[in-house]
Each structure stands twice: as structure tokens, then as C-alpha cells.
Amino acid sequence: MYEPIRTKSVHTMAAAPEVPHRSREEELDIRLAGQLTALLTVTDELHARATRDAGGTADGAAPDGAALAAAAERIAEQVARLSGGHYPLRAEPSEDSSPSRTEALQQRAHTLAGNALAVATSRGDAAAMALTAERMEAHAAPLRDRDLATA
Secondary structure: OOOOOOOHHHHHOOOOOOOOOOOOOHHHHHHEEEEEEEEHHHHHHHHHHHHHHHOOOOOHHHHHHHHHHHHHHHHHHHHHHHHOOOOOOOOOOOOOOOHHHHHHHHHHHHHHHHHHHHHHHHHOOOOOOOOOOOHHHHHHHHHHHHHHHHH
């Protein structure tokens, strides 16, 4: 009544042994390195803005710039550790200096730090968890101050 199947099943081809697979730890390493690299890019942009603003005013923006530079170096070290010793490429900051762009960058950095914290927690990486939690708090402070000023 039924004719036997004469061709190979598509399911047997998907389990081919020559397909490279990464372990969960390798996938988390790659994801965490990507999140930290994105956070590094935004941190570099915020650092460039802080140093550019500090050149025109003496209102205490320079320590913020120094803190951002130190944070960027720590982030770069974590990316290098996760990437087998390869330091990430650093992007050139943009020239847009509007205050709304700075607020958007702070929000983006906070979000990226939160994403990296989630991946670091899944991975069980204490150093990355501490760094990303610190960066999350650092980027949340200006957002809280802005919300308090508008309330």
C-alpha cells in the first residue's frame, strides 16, 4: 500500500559530523566580548565628549573624562582576555556634540552594560560581572540626575 522511502532523510544530513560546533562557554565568550566591545565604543565616544567639553570649561568634567578613560582601558583588557589576547579595534569618535546625543549615549551605555552583565552572569565571570555592574551604575547616575532635574 505504501511505497518505501528511497532517499536519505533531511534530518540525517543535519547531524553531519563535519559541521563545527562551539561549546556553550565559547558562545558566551563571543557574546560577552561583543557586548563589551560595543560598550567600549560608546565609552570612547563619551570620553571624547568629556575631554572636548573640559577644554572649554573648568566645571569638573575632566575627572569624568579620566574615569571614562580608565573604564575604557579596563573594558579593553576584558575584551582582550576573552578574545585570546587580541585587543579590540577602537572607533574614532563622532563630531556631534549636542546634549541630546550625550544623553542617548549614556542610555545606550547603560543598556549595553546591562546586557553584558546578563551574559557575564550566565558565564559565571566574576571580573566581567563586577566591571559591567560598575559601568551600569556609572551610566545610571547621569540618567537619574536628568530625571530629577526634569521632575
